[in-house]
Amino acid sequence: MEDAFIRHIELLGYEKRFFPSQHYVYMFLVKWNDLSEKLVYRRFTEIYEFHKALKEMFPIESGDINMESRIIPHLPAPKWFDGQRSTQNRQGTLAEYCYTLVNLPHKISRCLHVVNFFKVRPDDTNPVTDSQITKPEVFLLPKDAKKNPTDITGPIVLQTYRAIADYEKSSKSEMALKAGDMVDVVEKSESGWWFCQLKNKRGWVPAAYLEPMDGPDESEEQEPNYAAAGEDQPQPWRGSTQPAVPILCAGEQYIVQKSYTAVEEDELTLREGDTIEVIHKLLDGWWVIRKDETTGYYPSMYLQKAGEANSFVKSELRNRSAPPRRSTIRNAKSIHKQSRKQISQETYRRNSKKYIQSRRNRKENFQNKANVIIEKNEQEENKPKAQPAVPPRPSKDLILNRCTESTRRKIL
Numbered sequence: 001m002e003d004a005f006i007r008h009i010e011l012l013g014y015e016k017r018f019f020p021s022q023h024y025v026y027m028f029l030v031k032w033n034d035l036s037e038k039l040v041y042r043r044f045t046e047i048y049e050f051h052k053a054l055k056e057m058f059p060i061e062s063g064d065i066n067m068e069s070r071i072i073p074h075l076p077a078p079k080w081f082d083g084q085r086s087t088q089n090r091q092g093t094l095a096e097y098c099y100t101l102v103n104l105p106h107k108i109s110r111c112l113h114v115v116n117f118f119k120v121r122p123d124d125t126n127p128v129t130d131s132q133i134t135k136p137e138v139f140l141l142p143k144d145a146k147k148n149p150t151d152i153t154g155p156i157v158l159q160t161y162r163a164i165a166d167y168e169k170s171s172k173s174e175m176a177l178k179a180g181d182m183v184d185v186v187e188k189s190e191s192g193w194w195f196c197q198l199k200n201k202r203g204w205v206p207a208a209y210l211e212p213m214d215g216p217d218e219s220e221e222q223e224p225n226y227a228a229a230g231e232d233q234p235q236p237w238r239g240s241t242q243p244a245v246p247i248l249c250a251g252e253q254y255i256v257q258k259s260y261t262a263v264e265e266d267e268l269t270l271r272e273g274d275t276i277e278v279i280h281k282l283l284d285g286w287w288v289i290r291k292d293e294t295t296g297y298y299p300s301m302y303l304q305k306a307g308e309a310n311s312f313v314k315s316e317l318r319n320r321s322a323p324p325r326r327s328t329i330r331n332a333k334s335i336h337k338q339s340r341k342q343i344s345q346e347t348y349r350r351n352s353k354k355y356i357q358s359r360r361n362r363k364e365n366f367q368n369k370a371n372v373i374i375e376k377n378e379q380e381e382n383k384p385k386a387q388p389a390v391p392p393r394p395s396k397d398l399i400l401n402r403c404t405e406s407t408r409r410k411i412l
Contacts, residue, residue: 005110006118007031009098013140014087015041017127024087026094027138030118038120041127044078044090050117051075051097052200058108064199067160067182072108073100076186077195077202091141159185161196161210164332170321175203179333183210191301192285192323206323208284211334252278254289258302260322268296275306285323297325 008031015025025041032038055062055072063070075097079086102109127136163177175196177183183196183205193204256274260267268291270276279295280288287300299322326332400408 003110004115005033005106006102006115007033009102009118011091011095011098011141012039013138014091016084016137016139018136024082024084026087026091028098028118038124040118040120040124042117044082044087044094047094048075048078050113054108054113056200057111057113061104061108071104073097074184077197079187079195088139095141159212161185161212162335163205163209164211164334165209165329167205167209169203173204175201175205177205177209179331185210188283190281190285192283192299193301206284208324208326208329213335253306254278254303255306256298256302257304260299260302262296264297264325264327266296268294268298270298276303278303284326286325299323 010029010031012027012029015027017023017025023043025043026047028040028042030038030040055064058072059065060069062072073096076090076093101114108114160182163179163181163183165177165179167177169176175183175198177198181198183198185194185196186202187195188207189195192207194207194210196202196205196210254276256270256272256276259271260269262269268289270291274291276289276291276298278287278289281300282288285300286297287303288295289298289303301322396411399411
């Protein structure tokens with residue numbers, strides 16, 4: 001009798017359960033070689049542990065010896081807080097992962113480790129529940145979101161970065177690095193902390209300690225936006241009794257959520273509740289911002305976009321310390337001859353002053369033009385108005401030739 005193996009795995013969606021505590025499980029329809037179809041439920045932490053064990057069983061195919069030999073797909077590590085949003089956003093990744101897994105060589109796709117993991121368990125058919133607990137909520141994957149096997153071109157590829165200096169971790173959630181280590185970046189946070197994995201290790205690493213393999217310039221870095229705020233944005237009326245509301249200017253206004261005291265000369269000291277404008281967003285989590293006429297660096301993890309609702313994850317991140325800046329890393333060894341593109345703080349300040357001055361000039365010109373128009377209007381109003389001209393009286397011959405009989409009788 002032929003050994004059982006999996007022909008296809010289809011992700012149907014996920015389920016929100018409330019017993020023994022609130023958690024999420026993914027629903028998979030597993031199609032076997034005997035044409036049977038079974039529904040199984042797996043938590044993402046289980047799937048990730050299965051993935052790690054699979055990599056250990058096949059070190060060559062997982063790229064531990066040579067990254068070019070890797071055929072086992074990548075899978076992002078679980079997040080600190082696995083909520084509904086991350087569960088939902090991960091569905092596309094899991095669908096691709098399952099398709100690639102089933103289409104690997106038979107020694108991997110049909111091994112006992114894969115077969116046993118997707119076999120039906122007792123809790124798949126009779127999940128443990130409590131009659132007093134809320135029933136599970138089911139979220140099915142939309143039909144148009146389900147990818148056909150022909151639409152998937154290959155495994156998920158994570159970006160590989162290289163450590164430019166040694167880094168000693170300061171908490172359990174972080175990961176230590178040695179200069180030259182090659183890490184896969186699972187998640188890039190704008191706070192400057194990136195979640196990485198290195199063989200069997202994973203944790204948060206400061207982005208300042210990592211450089212891309214392709215070159216020193218990173219496409220994620222945007223050009224400075226010295227004119228972060230719009231010129232013609234409406235300002236609140238000074239006499240209004242309503243509280244001042246931050247004005248959204250092209251998505252560049254942010255509110256300070258945590259105070260910070262400047263350590264370096266080019267940093268800013270701000271208090272919680274201050275409103276600032278973001279000029280330049282940098283990958284290491286230190287953004288160039290402007291407060292009134294002062295420009296400098298500030299940790300992005302302590303900022304929140306104006307009008308954006310606060311989240312639990314962001315609140316937790318703000319309890320962490322700010323990541324180190326690239327300029328503070330000692331003995332950094334880059335594999336690129338060309339240094340990273342840097343813009344000096346003086347350039348930021350100079351451009352910022354020019355921009356502010358240009359706004360002042362435009363405002364003065366606008367006021368002057370408005371005054372000239374008002375003066376012209378007043379002068380025109382004071383001028384005596386011209387009286388309409390009285391038309392000449394028609395001649396007697398013209399009346400006799402062109403007017404009616406009654407009019408002609410009046411002049412006879």
